[in-house]
Amino acid sequence: MKDVLSNLIKLSRDWASGAKINLTPARELRNEVILHNHAHYLDNIPLYRKLAEEQGCGKDIDIQTIKHKLMFTADVFKSYEQVWLDDGDFARMTQWLSGIYDKRIDVDVSGAKTIDEWIERLDTNGVHVVYSSGTSGEFSFIPRDKQDWELSRMANINCLTPLLASRMAGNALSRQWLKPSVKLVSPDAFAAMAGKRELPDFDAFFLGFRHGRMGNQVLIEELASLFHRHYFLYDTTITGSALRMLRRGVRTDEEQQQQSKYMEEIVGKEDTHYLKLIDNIRQSTKDKQKVIIFGAPYQFMRLCEAMNGQKQQLALLKGSFALFGGGWKSFTGETISREMLVSKLSDSLGIPPPMILEGYSMTEINILMLRCEHGRFHIPPIIEPVILDEELNPVSDKDGKGAFGFLDPLAVCYPGFIISGDYVRIVDGKCDCGLAGPAIMEIGRIPGSEVKGCGGIMSSIRT
Amino acid sequence: MTEKSCFKHNLLHYDEGLVRVPFLVRGRLIVPPEISREQIESVFGQTDKRATYIKLPRAQVVREPVIDRKSMKYNGKYVYQVMPAVNGLELIETDKDRLARGLYTLSTEDILKYLQSIQSALLTNRTLISRLRDICRLTSEFPDALLDGWFDAFPTAFNREAARQMIDNELAFWGKPGSDFLNGWVELPAVISPGLLHKQVSGRFGWDISPTAQAEKTLVRAMPTCQLHITAGNAPEVSVISALRAVLTKSAATIKLPYGAILTGALFSLAAYTAAPEHPITQSLSMVYWQGGDDTIESILFRPCAFDRIVIWGSSETVVSVQSRALFTRIISLNPRYSVSLIGREAFSGSLEETALKASMDVMIHNQKACTASLVNFIEGPEEQANKYAGILSEILKKWDQKMPGFVSPAAIGQIKHMRRGKYANARWCVNNRGEDFSSGSVVIPGEFDILDHPMCRLVIVKPVNNLEDALRNLNHSVSTVSVYPEPRRLELRDRILARGVSNVLPLGQSERFYAGMSHDGIVVLSQLVDWKNG
Numbered sequence: 001m002k003d004v005l006s007n008l009i010k011l012s013r014d015w016a017s018g019a020k021i022n023l024t025p026a027r028e029l030r031n032e033v034i035l036h037n038h039a040h041y042l043d044n045i046p047l048y049r050k051l052a053e054e055q056g057c058g059k060d061i062d063i064q065t066i067k068h069k070l071m072f073t074a075d076v077f078k079s080y081e082q083v084w085l086d087d088g089d090f091a092r093m094t095q096w097l098s099g100i101y102d103k104r105i106d107v108d109v110s111g112a113k114t115i116d117e118w119i120e121r122l123d124t125n126g127v128h129v130v131y132s133s134g135t136s137g138e139f140s141f142i143p144r145d146k147q148d149w150e151l152s153r154m155a156n157i158n159c160l161t162p163l164l165a166s167r168m169a170g171n172a173l174s175r176q177w178l179k180p181s182v183k184l185v186s187p188d189a190f191a192a193m194a195g196k197r198e199l200p201d202f203d204a205f206f207l208g209f210r211h212g213r214m215g216n217q218v219l220i221e222e223l224a225s226l227f228h229r230h231y232f233l234y235d236t237t238i239t240g241s242a243l244r245m246l247r248r249g250v251r252t253d254e255e256q257q258q259q260s261k262y263m264e265e266i267v268g269k270e271d272t273h274y275l276k277l278i279d280n281i282r283q284s285t286k287d288k289q290k291v292i293i294f295g296a297p298y299q300f301m302r303l304c305e306a307m308n309g310q311k312q313q314l315a316l317l318k319g320s321f322a323l324f325g326g327g328w329k330s331f332t333g334e335t336i337s338r339e340m341l342v343s344k345l346s347d348s349l350g351i352p353p354p355m356i357l358e359g360y361s362m363t364e365i366n367i368l369m370l371r372c373e374h375g376r377f378h379i380p381p382i383i384e385p386v387i388l389d390e391e392l393n394p395v396s397d398k399d400g401k402g403a404f405g406f407l408d409p410l411a412v413c414y415p416g417f418i419i420s421g422d423y424v425r426i427v428d429g430k431c432d433c434g435l436a437g438p439a440i441m442e443i444g445r446i447p448g449s450e451v452k453g454c455g456g457i458m459s460s461i462r463t
Numbered sequence: 464m465t466e467k468s469c470f471k472h473n474l475l476h477y478d479e480g481l482v483r484v485p486f487l488v489r490g491r492l493i494v495p496p497e498i499s500r501e502q503i504e505s506v507f508g509q510t511d512k513r514a515t516y517i518k519l520p521r522a523q524v525v526r527e528p529v530i531d532r533k534s535m536k537y538n539g540k541y542v543y544q545v546m547p548a549v550n551g552l553e554l555i556e557t558d559k560d561r562l563a564r565g566l567y568t569l570s571t572e573d574i575l576k577y578l579q580s581i582q583s584a585l586l587t588n589r590t591l592i593s594r595l596r597d598i599c600r601l602t603s604e605f606p607d608a609l610l611d612g613w614f615d616a617f618p619t620a621f622n623r624e625a626a627r628q629m630i631d632n633e634l635a636f637w638g639k640p641g642s643d644f645l646n647g648w649v650e651l652p653a654v655i656s657p658g659l660l661h662k663q664v665s666g667r668f669g670w671d672i673s674p675t676a677q678a679e680k681t682l683v684r685a686m687p688t689c690q691l692h693i694t695a696g697n698a699p700e701v702s703v704i705s706a707l708r709a710v711l712t713k714s715a716a717t718i719k720l721p722y723g724a725i726l727t728g729a730l731f732s733l734a735a736y737t738a739a740p741e742h743p744i745t746q747s748l749s750m751v752y753w754q755g756g757d758d759t760i761e762s763i764l765f766r767p768c769a770f771d772r773i774v775i776w777g778s779s780e781t782v783v784s785v786q787s788r789a790l791f792t793r794i795i796s797l798n799p800r801y802s803v804s805l806i807g808r809e810a811f812s813g814s815l816e817e818t819a820l821k822a823s824m825d826v827m828i829h830n831q832k833a834c835t836a837s838l839v840n841f842i843e844g845p846e847e848q849a850n851k852y853a854g855i856l857s858e859i860l861k862k863w864d865q866k867m868p869g870f871v872s873p874a875a876i877g878q879i880k881h882m883r884r885g886k887y888a889n890a891r892w893c894v895n896n897r898g899e900d901f902s903s904g905s906v907v908i909p910g911e912f913d914i915l916d917h918p919m920c921r922l923v924i925v926k927p928v929n930n931l932e933d934a935l936r937n938l939n940h941s942v943s944t945v946s947v948y949p950e951p952r953r954l955e956l957r958d959r960i961l962a963r964g965v966s967n968v969l970p971l972g973q974s975e976r977f978y979a980g981m982s983h984d985g986i987v988v989l990s991q992l993v994d995w996k997n998g
Binding site: 047050051054071072073074075077078079080081083084096099115388390392421 | 595873874876880881883884885886887888889891900910911
């Protein structure tokens with residue numbers, strides 16, 4: 001199956017490079033992996049087996065049946081009881097996590113007092129857990145093993161590098177080796193090359209914390225080492241326990257003290273942090289370094305506001321860009337318009353609109369989708385998108401609206417057939433940007449779903 | 464007479480998917496303009512396919528999806544209810560003198576006669592009621608048997624004796640019947656305290672200004688009010704109950720009809736208009752529809768002093784929205800609530816089937832849409848016993864499905880899938896299906912359950928508890944009714960349950976029961992709808 005996956009990733013890389021490819025072989029490879037994963041889940045993931053038994057599904061089924069009957073909702077990653085976390089009952093949490101994992105998690109977690117300690121214990125035993133949170137403060141926990149991590153990293157590098165390279169005109173990465181690599185090199189080798197080459201003429205600025213296990217935080221830490229220098233808005237760690245406490249309220253004096261500490265850091269010194277980051281951006285520009293900034297929409301808005309208070313405007317080097325994601329609606333219910341943000345970024349940082357990129361992803365999926373200049377988040381051929389109607393039945397419209405679901409072949413150790421809480425419009429066909437296949441045009445939340453997204457969590461803390 | 468009015472204006476007839484619905488606006492019957500189905504479909508065609516409402520220059524149209532009664536699924540067709548436009552200003556009574564001279568002078572006997580006239584208009588127009596029931600059947604989410612029962616009983620809602628009991632009991636004060644206070648001033652045998660200043664004036668000024676004998680009388684009356692009722696569509700009778708309460712307090716009222724139950728309100732309007740068109744009650748009554756949140760209307764109606772009372776039934780969003788915009792009007796909020804059942808361990812030493820059958824009766828109230836319908840059954844015992852009970856309950860619900868097929872909306876089907884494949888994937892599901900879709904069932908959830916996840920469509924959450932007392936921590940003001948088995952346990956727990964904000968603690972299987980003059984959500988509603996005046 002490794003070869004099939006490798007071929008699928010390579011085809012996706014070809015697709016991302018803009019090559020004219022026939023998507024049918026990609027679909028066949030994808031289906032093969034998905035059916036293989038189904039059998040694997042059935043044998044190894046208890047909760048998936050339970051669902052399959054309830055639905056009367058055995059090993060011998062087709063993709064359509066999976067879409068109809070065997071997709072979990074993203075809530076399955078929070079199908080534990082909040083009281084277990086409240087009480088620090090991490091043995092039960094581990095037992096629960098085993099239910100959605102393809103291996104029995106036999107880790108001694110006695111003595112673990114916080115979410116972070118629990119995750120750390122699991123981590124040292126090869127179970128890498130990432131979490132995300134919504135307005136309720138109920139965390140989703142997604143377990144991955146090393147192979148899944150590597151697979152995800154490799155797939156993202158293979159798909160994103162060609163897409164980013166086309167935007168980063170003039171960069172050594174694209175000029176010297178990208179084109180031949182796209183055609184000849186295996187996904188493993190390509191990822192290794194991309195990792196080694198790094199981006200020496202870029203300094204990166206992350207509008208987040210230095211350490212943490214929240215979805216985007218992990219991505220930040222993965223990416224940071226690729227750049228010449230990197231900086232964080234908050235040069236500290238955000239812990240899971242602190243985040244949960246900030247969303248769900250404090251219960252003890254100790255938590256009250258922790259909360260005060262975080263509030264001082266995040267809210268009290270917010271302006272100082274932004275101004276310090278701006279100073280560093282200015283210095284990088286002086287040093288003739290291009291700049292890349294990652295963050296959530298509202299964080300970019302804050303950055304622009306902080307910039308506007310400065311006497312000197314920034315003029316970033318040509319080739320600098322911004323990449324944001326994590327939802328347009330903040331936890332406070334405030335909606336930021338894309339046009340306004342792009343205009344402000346362009347004015348405040350001198351980044352031309354084509355270099356202001358937007359990504360769409362979620363903790364439960366292993367791929368980042370980039371928005372093209374024609375407003376489409378193109379879905380790489382690795383992923384099988386599914387649109388579901390109100391009854392959660394898959395619909396087959398070429399241009400359809402509904403709940404966004406996906407069959408993610410890269411998820412091997414946890415069930416990767418997922419229905420998200422996002423309500424989207426998906427179109428199919430050739431885009432003016434040159435890419436073909438399904439793409440997401442509009443993204444909202446399904447009524448009743450909480451506002452979610454790593455980007456918004458900071459906003460919630462500020463209010 | 465009622466049937467003639469319908470025929471004359473082509474009202475409340477089902478005609479190729481259209482039903483023309485009249486409004487009553489302070490005694491005037493307002494009929495919708497002539498609009499063709501093609502015109503309507505053309506406008507809906509330009510909107511989102513999930514749209515249920517369009518507003519035209521002189522009309523408004525609501526569309527409801529047709530439910531095939533055999534499969535109890537949407538069949539892709541719609542019924543369009545064509546209604547006249549609404550002018551918010553016309554719904555407000557500004558001539559208070561007119562009210563004081565007319566409506567407010569009516570006696571209780573006048574009210575009862577008025578209701579009698581409506582009742583006889585309905586009884587002599589059975590054909591119209593049958594026709595309307597048939598139209599409602601096209602789109603109603605209620606099982607036919609429940610809908611038929613409701614329409615059969617509709618005229619009895621205006622029963623003279625029941626109406627008197629409501630007035631006399633809900634407006635009773637100082638040991639006197641409510642009708643006395645509604646009829647006019649009532650002298651109370653109160654001991655008067657003249658206040659501090661009276662003594663000061665006598666002592667310091669030396670003036671004797673003792674009240675005259677006439678003025679010393681203590682007089683009280685229950686004064687009618689101007690009322691706005693914003694009703695909900697979870698049951699067909701809600702708008703009629705609201706209208707009845709307005710009539711019984713001889714108040715000038717505007718009743719906002721709800722999506723999903725417009726026709727039953729229109730039937731009442733038509734009966735009132737034909738039975739007593741010149742009656743002061745009809746002349747001060749409006750029954751209309753507008754889309755909730757329409758600021759062109761609501762900004763007028765929510766102005767200070769436009770109404771003395773606003774009664775809100777509905778979702779928490781509706782309640783919060785109205786409360787935030789009508790800051791200076793007294794609001795009676797009949798909040799969204801739900802009910803639960805507590806079943807003691809004694810059930811397992813008797814007939815568990817009989818207990819489950821009783822529990823199912825509390826579940827089935829208004830197809831589990833009513834606030835008195837039980838959504839959660841707490842079972843005293845270990846998880847294995849809860850599993851056994853859940854299995855039996857599901858079998859009984861299957862029989863209800865066979866005898867009285869219910870409608871499960873696409874949203875509810877989706878929600879149940881969300882639950883089964885998400886947050887409650889670890890729970891033990893015991894589900895009945897019609898075809899591939901959910902029709903009823905139970906799910907044993909020993910741990911946490913968020914009541915907002917409940918789809919309210921014949922699904923029972925079964926929660927094992929070591930002791931019924933453990934269930935008490937789940938009770939609060941959001942719970943309307945708790946039904947308990949067996950009776951000694953109910954009596955033992957009753958006050959502790961009520962102390963947590965619950966309104967009714969009833970024997971298992973009897974949550975639907977009611978009587979004229981019964982309190983509603985802990986409120987004696989008629990007493991809130993009048994102003995208790997001293998004069």
